[in-house]
């Protein structure tokens with residue numbers, strides 16, 4: 137199959153081998169995209185229809201295991217509400233005393249969050265209250281937490297779909 141695809145008839149060698157190089161490049165690109173897609177879909181974040189909870193997922197550099205739940209599910213559009221964020225080490229030990237910055241938005245619409253949610257320590261070890269969360273339209277949102285604890289800083293992004 138591959139041999140046939142990449143075989144060039146005599147007389148058309150130059151144009152044909154250019155085409156073959158492009159085909160090989162496209163094949164590599166496709167494999168790369170497939171690998172990235174597979175890596176992304178294996179993240180168990182925010183199952184569709186249940187955006188009020190997410191995670192636990194590992195932060196980008198693997199320093200923290202993070203999950204959230206909306207304090208008053210389900211998430212209603214245009215309603216200011218609070219998220220409870222749980223931050224643990226990869227081994228499951230609570231991470232207390234972290235400084236957490238909140239960012240997010242709708243990448244497809246190129247806009248950010250309509251509010252500036254603030255994270256503060258919660259009641260339990262490794263738990264934080266993120267107050268002032270609001271989403272003003274349905275669709276695909278992301279919320280990113282930048283977590284600094286001791287000399288470790290790492291970021292985690294939750295995708296969520298609001299109906």
Ligand SMILES: [Cu+2]
Nearest residue numbers: 242245247273
């Ligand atoms: Cu939008």
